[in-house]
Amino acid sequence: MKAAKSFLTHRPVAVSMVFLAAVVFGLLSYQGLPVTLMPELSYPTLTVRTEYPGAAPEEVENDISRRIEEQLGVVGGLRRMSSISRAGVSDVVLEFAWDTPMSDAVQETLEKLDLVLLPESAERPLILRFDPGLDPVLELSLSGEDERFEGEEGLRRLRRLAELQVKRALEPIDGVAAVRVRGGLEEEIHVLLDAQALQRSRLPVQQVIDRLGQENINVAGGTLKEGRTEYMVRTVNEYVNLDQIRATVVATVEGREVRVGDLAEVRRSHRDREIMTRTDGGESVQLDVYKEADANMVALADRVRERVGELDLEAERARARGETVERPRNLLQRLTGGAGGGSGRRGPSLGGATLSADLYRSEGAVLTVVSDRSEFIEGSIAEVRNTAILGGLLAVIVLYLFLRNLVTTLFVAVSIPISLLITFAPLSAASVSLNIMSLGGLALGIGMLVDSSIVVLESIFRCREEGDDLVASAIRGAKEVRSAVIASILTSIAVFLPMVFVEGIAGQAFGDLGLAVVISLLASMAVALAFIPMLASRRGWTLPERGSTAARLRRYAAWEAFRRDAAALFGWARSRNPLIGWPGLVPALAFVSVRLIVGSVLELVAKAILLLLAGLAFLVARLIGPVLVKAFTWLSRGPLIVVRRLLEWLSGVYPVLLDRSLRFPVAVVAVVAVTLWSSWWLLGRLDSELLPEVRQGEFTIEVSLPVGTPLAETERTLAAVESAILEEERHIERLLVTYGYDVTNTQRSDEGEHTARFKVLLEPVQAAAEDEVVERLRRRFESTPDASSRVSRPVLFSFKTPIEVEVHGEDLDRLQEYGDRVRDLMAAMPELADVETTLKRGAPEVQIVYDRAILNRYDLQTSVVAQMVRNQIEGFEATLYNLRDRRIPIVVRLAEEDRRSTDQLNGLVVNPGGERPIPLHAVADVAVGEGPSEVRRIDGKRVAVVEANLGDASLGRAVERIEEVLASGIEWPADMSFLVGGQSQEWQRSSASLWLALGLSVFLVYVIMAAQFESLLHPLVIMFSIPLAFFGTLVTLYLLDVNLSIVVFLGMIMLAGIVVNNAIVLVDYINRLRARGLPRRRAIVGAGLVRLRPILMTTATTTLGLLPMALGLGQGAEIRTPMALAVIGGLVASTVLTLIVVPTIYEIFERLREALSFSRERSSRPATASADATGPAGAVAAQGSGP
Structure with a gap:
């Protein structure tokens, strides 16, 4: 050492x-180093999504979810498996342990999925490397500024731009799991059949579907060799316009060709609308960018912006080639009338740059970043960095006050x-x-x-x-x-x-x-x-004393170099042969002398410049330095005196206090005992929570109208509230509204055309001001007839709600009954807020129950008749219509006027082509009812999940109260039970x-x-x-x-x-x-x-x-x-x-x-003394008692 x-x-x-x-x-x-808000706190997750069009939730559960669960239950590293079966879609969510290699998990999941036997009409399962319940990293809004983007055609155009340009540009970016497009209108070619014309021609709908698929083909026919040339043979017979669809021959009836145009109206239309998105009051198309489970959120947002910039350059080159386009303005400028770039909190808007040459041709299209979670992360990290720097400065100040x-x-x-x-x-x-x-x-x-x-x-x-x-x-x-x-x-x-x-x-x-x-x-x-x-x-280093001019000269680097080189050269000359050494010294000395002169001049110039700068700095220091020194001395004098006096006082008091404590140690022990008891007492009175709620400057209000409310009615009912929010100027920066739902991407079981989501983005405000805005908007929704609302905030990890009570059972009716009873008991507790159950009434539905005996009498099969009804009501995608860079579905179904009522449904002919038409009501009972909105399973068991936010209590206290109320307030059957999960379970x-x-x-x-x-x-x-x-x-x-x-x-x-x-x-x-x-x-x-x-x-x-x-x-x-x-x-x-x-x-x-130690010494001394005293006597006695 x-x-x-x-x-x-x-x-x-x-x-x-x-x-x-x-x-x-x-x-x-x-x-x-990469930048994130927190370490990865969500369990590594895979979501297996399978679409099963037209199937009810129970069908999806039995035909899709159960089969996938049976195969995936043995995947390595699996911690928890849950599934949600909704109408037409199944989501099986796999949660893995923290250290599970996700690439291996994906590969094993794919291998297991290949073993699953699914119905023919089910789509191929997709593996999503993200939890769809989490919020997107970036939310973009694409809207139009002129009349060309108004009406149905304008909304179809926006949807095309979003899917063909923006989505395709962003999805290949490293770390992007998916880009979800919402809103606008999705194009379709509709073949709307006339029920009367079909009946007169005695043609089934399936025949129209088959003929369209057979005529619209583009297939390879092999190769043909002719001489030295080899040709590829292709059949190119796709539809190129709607007239060709109308002219397609379906059948020949009584010697007359029956064409599609004779049976149906063919027109360019859109998919039935189930969702509407609006940004700051104007209808738009929204794009949600989701990150992969292990992606860096801030780096991902930077890459997205970088890609947008690259596409902007491509558009600039397109304009340079002579295309006449008008650069669209930033959306925020349009709304505020300002010339700036908008709010600093939301970062640079992308509205000033559309994404490609095609997008620029649509002159009025504007793309804007409306929400960017990475900015909150960067702001949070900057705050931590600033607090660390400020803390370090305070620590240094304290050191100075103590050390003086x-x-x-x-x-x-x-x-x-x-x-x-x-x-x-x-x-x-x-x-x-x-x-x-x-x-x-x-x-x-x-x-x-x-x-x-x-x-x-x-x-x-x-x-x-x-x-x-x-x-x-x-x-x-x-x-x-x-x-x-x-x-x-x-x-x-x-x-x-x-x-x-x-x-x-x-x-x-x-x-x-x-x-x-x-x-x-x-x-x-x-x-x-x-x-x-x-x-x-x-x-203790000291500065060198002043010397002579020669000494100052020797400090020049050039002179030192010259002196060193000359000494070396003379030494070399003396050590060599006189004929070689001394003559060779002459040119060497000349070279060294030149280097001395040049080096000295350059050094003197450099030092002159430095001297000038130093002189200016010295002048400034002479003018300002004394003032700063006096100011520092004056400012630090008071604290220094206070700290010195405090230390002097403590140095005098502390020895006295310590000496008395040493003399009366019982009092000190009593103080320790009191503090220990107080600690135990305080511990039992502190509330608990998993993680503190982090406010990120935004919140969402989820609004629900009665189930079955059409989308248009939902929009009409809540439009007044939306307008009132837009008129609010205090603290609200932006409003994003979603009416209805995207059936293929919805994450909540209660979403439908009767629901709406109001996402409010706030200006930088304090927590009290944010709570004020929330309460003000909550009161507005409470005054809306038949509307219920629920407030949520962005989450940091996968649990959406603090409280999730899982009600376990197998019978759906009893699950719904007990789930409702649990919800009612929890709703009456002041410790909770926004209580709701996932197993709710589904949308009203027309239920068809076929009579198998009657069907057998008419030689009909249940599956055939059910498919026939589905083709006529929902429609069927017969084929795809190629239109330049996209393929548009051709959907065949009955015209709207032939499927407006249950009476028309009852009158559908189930045996087209038969001698005597048989209506649907003759072979089935058609009644109006309702089914479950979803079927949820956790680890292979059916559950109803009752969710709640915290009210006037902490997480720990709320859980204790829930367990007490549910155990005493409900008599649970042997085959049913409940478990309090969510954040409480993790806590x-x-x-x-x-x-x-x-x-x-x-x-x-x-x-x-x-x-x-x-x-x-x-x-x-x-x-x-x-x-x-x-x-x-x-x-x-x-x-x-x-x-x-x-x-x-x-x-x-x-x-x-x-x-x-x-x-x-x-x-x-x-x-x-x-x-x-x-x-x-x-x-x-x-x-x-x-x-x-x-x-x-x-x-x-x-x-x-x-x-x-x-x-x-x-x-x-x-x-x-x-x-x-x-x-x-x-x-x-x-x-x-x-x-x-x-x-x-x-x-x-x-x-x-x-x-x-003293006690041991005392106990050992008598024994030793006794042994010494009795030793001789004992010896004598022993001697005397011997034989």
């Missing part, structure tokens, strides 16, 4: 270069940036992103980074005061506290090791934070034990493992201290600081009304390693003083007095370093603030109590140890 210390103090350049290299690599790594020396302060302060920059290289190697947790860990450790440097520098200065020179004091000062510093760092690091036992979201979220803290603390230890001693040993898993990790952390801290002190007793003394810290944390949480959550637990676990540091240094110095011969009482008081200032300094720097984070300012503060408050409260309380309690407990334990 002596050699190492000698190297550190005598090789300052080498030490500086090592740290400089580490800093440079850290800086480069920092620039390349600017150079010394800078010595310690330099450890902060060096340690932080060194940290980023290992973080990059570990694939850790910049997120709230990793940067929060660095911000939490800002104050801790200087603790080791403070202890080392204070020890070095104390050695200087004892008479050591610069180098000796640096070596001895660092050596004396080396073991204490290492032990302190190890205890701070050890608390993170048990996190391998933490399950669920807590373990995943804690990893980045723990790694950041561990690496930064190790870096700070290296700085404290290597860099600080090197700096301290250099502090229970995480909290149990967090308590285990906390206990293991305390144990490891004890193990490390026992190894350092080589004692089992002294670590127990130090351990008393941990419960004192937890008392301070719980008091802080209780007074500030902060709930227990994962982030609070993280702060408490981290606190267990921090608070023992002061006690370690204190006990270590007590032992050192006792080893020097001081009595125990004097050693305790003396050590406390010597270590008082370093302990207060480290506590103040850590506390003030966390203060900006604890204030809860900026985006994402909801996550950072509880963690900072937990550490600050515990550290302050522990410091105050540790200065008294730890020395007193030390005294008590030493008294007990001495008492036990």
Whole structure:
């Protein structure tokens, strides 16, 4: 170690270069780290989506979902499997364990899906590498500005542009899982059959469908060789216009050709409308960009913008080729009438750039980014970065107030940036992103980074005061506290090791934070034990004295080079043959002389320029410098006096208080007992939650009208509310409205034409203002007749609601009954809000029940008749119509006037071509009823999920109340049960493992201290600081009304390693003083007095370093603030109590140890004396009693 210390103090350049290299690599790594809001907190997820057109939810469950579940249940790494069977679509969601390789999971899932036998009419299952329940990363709006985008044709045009241009451009981008297009009108060619004409011709609908498919063909016919040429043979017989469709011959009836035009009207139309999207009051087409499960959200948003810019350049080139186009304006400019680029919060709008030459030809098309979640992430990360910088500055100010020396302060302060920059290289190697947790860990450790440097520098200065020179004091000062510093760092690091036992979201979220803290603390230890001693040993450097003109001349680099070269050349000449050496010296000297002259001139010019700049800087400094110095002196005088007086007062009061505590230890033990009991009492009164709710500047109001309300009626009913919201100017930046639903992409079971979603984007406002907007809009919807509303906010992970009660059973009717009873009981609880069940009444439906006996009598099959009814009512896609760059479905069905009522349905002919027409009502019962909206399954069992948001209670208290009410309020049958899931289930898993990790952390801290002190007793003394810290944390949480959550637990676990540091240094110095011969009482008081200032300094720097984070300012503060408050409260309380309690407990334990030693000595002395006294007599007696 002596050699190492000698190297550190005598090789300052080498030490500086090592740290400089580490800093440079850290800086480069920092620039390349990805940026995310939080670590990946959603379980790795795959969604298997299968479309089954026209099927009811129960059919989808039996024919699709069950079969897929049976095959996928054995996929490796599967944690949970659930399915949702809705009308026409099945979603099977697979949740995997955290460490599951998703590429392997996808491959195995594909292999299992190949074994599933599905109905012929079902589409091929698709694997989506994202959870469709999560919010999109980017939301784009495509709208028109002129009359060409009005009406049905304009909406069809917008939809085409969105699908053919925007969607195709964005989906290939790395990290984009899907681009979902919503709104507008989807083109179709409709062949609308006349029921009477079909009946007269006695032709079935299926024959029309078959003929259209047979005539519209484009197939390969092989190859034909003629001479030396080989031709490809193709049959090109596709429809090129609607007249060809009309002229298609369906059949020949009584010698007359019956064509499609004789039976139907053929026209260009659109798919039946089920969704309508509006942006700021104008109808639009919206595009949602979803990320893959492992994609970087911020990087993905940047790539999307970059791709848009590339397409914009393509459009510019198209205009340069002579195409006359008009560059569309930014949508926000059009709305506000301004010339600027719009709100800074939403980022640069894409409305100023359409996406390709084709899009530019549609002159009035405007594409705008209306929502970008990556901006909130960037803002949150920037806030964490700013709080860390501000915390570091506050820590440095505190150091200056304590040390009262600017150079010394800078010595310690330099450890902060060096340690932080060194940290980023290992973080990059570990694939850790910049997120709230990793940067929060660095911000939490800002104050801790200087603790080791403070202890080392204070020890070095104390050695200087004892008479050591610069180098000796640096070596001895660092050596004396080396073991204490290492032990302190190890205890701070050890608390993170048990996190391998933490399950669920807590373990995943804690990893980045723990790694950041561990690496930064190790870096700070290296700085404290290597860099600080090197700096301290250099502090005594003196400037060179003024010399003569010749001496100044010798300082020129050119002269030094000349002198060096000349000496080398003369040495070379003397060492060579006289015939070679001296003649060769002449040209060499000429060359060196020229280099001297040129180099001197260049050097003089350069120095003249530098001298001029230095002179200007000197002039400015002379003018402003004294003012700044006086201002700094005047501003710092007051705080310096206050801190000095406070330290002087504490130095006088603390020894007296400590001496009295040592004399009356029972009082101190009583205080400890009271704090422990208070901690237990407070713990039972704190509320709990999984993660604090993070406000991202937007919210969604989901509105529902009575089931069965048509889309047009939904839009008409809620249009007044939409207009009223648009007229609101306070705090609302943008409004996105979706009426109805997309049947292939809907994520909620209760969505339909009777529902609407109002997404409100806010200006940057405080939480109170956001709550005011929410309540104001909620009241508007409550005043709308027959409308119910529910408010939701963007989520950070996959659970949509805090409370999800799963009602398990197999019978759907009983599931709905008990689900409704659970919903009613929960709705009456003030702790909950927005209670609803997923198993609701479905849309009104016409149910057809066929009589098999009658069908057999007429030689009809049930499947054939059902398909016939479906073809006539819903229609059937007969073939595809090629139109340049797209293929449009040709749909055959009855004309609208022939399918308006149940009477017309009853009259459908089920035996076209028969001698006597048979209507549907003759072979089936047709009745109006309703089916379930969905069938949901979790791990192979049917469930009804009752969801709720929190009202006037925390998550933990709400769960306790729900379990109590449902257990006592409902008599559950043997085949039915309930389970409280959602965030509450995750909290229970995480909290149990967090308590285990906390206990293991305390144990490891004890193990490390026992190894350092080589004692089992002294670590127990130090351990008393941990419960004192937890008392301070719980008091802080209780007074500030902060709930227990994962982030609070993280702060408490981290606190267990921090608070023992002061006690370690204190006990270590007590032992050192006792080893020097001081009595125990004097050693305790003396050590406390010597270590008082370093302990207060480290506590103040850590506390003030966390203060900006604890204030809860900026985006994402909801996550950072509880963690900072937990550490600050515990550290302050522990410091105050540790200065008294730890020395007193030390005294008590030493008294007990001495008492036990004395007792053993007393018990051993009489036995020894008795043996000595009776030995001879016993020997004589034995002798006398012998034979």
